[in-house]
Amino acid sequence: MPMQGHGHATNALRIANARVPLCLLEGEFADLGEGLALVDIEVADGAIAAVTAVGTKSKPQDIALIDQDGGQVWPGLVNLHTHLDKGHIRPRAENPDGTFGAALEAARADRRARWSPEDVRARFEFGLRCALAHGTVAIRTHLDSLPPQERITWPLFCELRAAWAGRIDIQGVALVTPDEIRAPFGEALADLVAESGGILGCVTWMVPDLDAVLDRLFALAAEHGLDLDLHVDESLDPGARSLRRIAEAALRNRFEGKVLCGHCCSLSVQPPEEASATLELVREAGIAMVGLPMCNLYLQDRAPGRTPRRRGATLLHEIAARGIAVALASDNCRDPFFAYGDHDVLEVFREAVRISHLDRPVGAWPAAVTRTPAGIMGLQERGRIVPGVPADLVLFRDRVWSELLSRPQADRVVLRAGRPIDRALPGYRELDGLS
Numbered sequence: 389m390p391m392q393g394h395g396h397a398t399n400a401l402r403i404a405n406a407r408v409p410l411c412l413l414e415g416e417f418a419d420l421g422e423g424l425a426l427v428d429i430e431v432a433d434g435a436i437a438a439v440t441a442v443g444t445k446s447k448p449q450d451i452a453l454i455d456q457d458g459g460q461v462w463p464g465l466v467n468l469h470t471h472l473d474k475g476h477i478r479p480r481a482e483n484p485d486g487t488f489g490a491a492l493e494a495a496r497a498d499r500r501a502r503w504s505p506e507d508v509r510a511r512f513e514f515g516l517r518c519a520l521a522h523g524t525v526a527i528r529t530h531l532d533s534l535p536p537q538e539r540i541t542w543p544l545f546c547e548l549r550a551a552w553a554g555r556i557d558i559q560g561v562a563l564v565t566p567d568e569i570r571a572p573f574g575e576a577l578a579d580l581v582a583e584s585g586g587i588l589g590c591v592t593w594m595v596p597d598l599d600a601v602l603d604r605l606f607a608l609a610a611e612h613g614l615d616l617d618l619h620v621d622e623s624l625d626p627g628a629r630s631l632r633r634i635a636e637a638a639l640r641n642r643f644e645g646k647v648l649c650g651h652c653c654s655l656s657v658q659p660p661e662e663a664s665a666t667l668e669l670v671r672e673a674g675i676a677m678v679g680l681p682m683c684n685l686y687l688q689d690r691a692p693g694r695t696p697r698r699r700g701a702t703l704l705h706e707i708a709a710r711g712i713a714v715a716l717a718s719d720n721c722r723d724p725f726f727a728y729g730d731h732d733v734l735e736v737f738r739e740a741v742r743i744s745h746l747d748r749p750v751g752a753w754p755a756a757v758t759r760t761p762a763g764i765m766g767l768q769e770r771g772r773i774v775p776g777v778p779a780d781l782v783l784f785r786d787r788v789w790s791e792l793l794s795r796p797q798a799d800r801v802v803l804r805a806g807r808p809i810d811r812a813l814p815g816y817r818e819l820d821g822l823s
């Protein structure tokens with residue numbers, strides 16, 4: 389694996405004339421326009437030593453220089469919601485009509501037939517290698533944990549998390565349905581997740597006993613000291629209101645752990661006053677949210693031979709305006725739920741800006757793929773460009789948003805501990821043996 393810089397000091401480096409989103413800096417910097425500041429970044433021993441307004445400190449003679457000439461620099465990217473265990477099954481797990489129901493069926497059949505440790509490992513690591521090459525430093529992945537898969541995937545997950553430490557910080561979430569939470573299995577699963585240092589999760593929809601399921605889920609999490617990460621209301625049914633019930637359950641149970649809710653597509657089709665009341669409860673309960681727009685576009689409002697009208701992206705502006713922590717993430721990659729994707733968080737950001745009009749102004753939205761998910765994951769050294777954090781940076785040639793968001797940024801430079809890594813992507817032919 390082409391990684392340098394860990395375990396030995398790197399030479400001092402100045403990254404000069406870099407545009408950095410103001411929301412990822414700390415201290416007073418002038419806004420050049422578009423929420424961007426022009427700074428010089430000093431790197432020493434693999435960490436950021438100083439961040440100063442451009443030209444305010446002269447460069448010592450003996451240090452290396454990268455002149456960004458106004459190009460943007462971001463901290464390492466953070467992907468808060470993925471499915472690395474499902475990734476890249478698309479060539480063998482056909483979704484015949486592209487709908488959500490067919491995706492569930494295709495993924496279930498593939499899991500039952502093929503998800504051996506070797507199979508999951510090969511696809512999981514392929515995803516990590518793509519993510520690393522694009523500049524990712526931290527990933528949270530959901531892990532299908534319906535029996536007997538949990539006994540295969542969780543030990544493998546623990547092994548890969550250790551093997552990738554120092555390259556990508558990985559967190560795992562147990563993904564099950566209300567059926568597994570209700571059953572005695574729920575207790576065993578919570579034990580396994582706690583032993584494995586994971587997070588407890590569930591898909592929620594309007595099952596008749598939803599409040600009882602949620603009370604059991606919150607009790608299992610509290611008893612085991614676990615945070616929660618849920619797939620919530622991933623549909624365009626305005627009657628899908630489990631987000632509100634989760635907020636009420638968090639308040640009713642006085643839950644002290646963190647709660648993250650993903651998707652929440654149905655908010656986009658509910659009356660504004662109803663969505664607003666739900667978001668007020670979400671804020672009160674201290675719940676964070678993550679939008680997954682690329683996967684929503686693929687699955688929502690799909691019917692054969694008919695052009696989609698409603699696109700399923702959740703209410704990002706309204707969520708942010710209420711002061712709720714909101715991140716953006718990729719969700720699935722080359723599987724029956726989303727046939728495309730390359731584990732590139734910058735692609736997610738670019739698409740989200742276009743889909744949800746996050747550009748008048750872009751403002752603090754770069755934090756949604758860096759600083760905010762790092763905070764939700766409890767990774768204090770990630771997501772910001774400040775003194776003392778590792779010099780794990782993504783350098784772009786392009787300067788302003790109309791440049792950065794117009795191209796895929798395939799020529800970006802990824803620094804880890806201040807040194808460039810090999811950005812070659814693994815080839816899909818590597819996966820041919822798995823089909």
Ligand SMILES: [Zn+2]
Nearest residue numbers: 530619719720
């Ligand atoms: Zn998901």
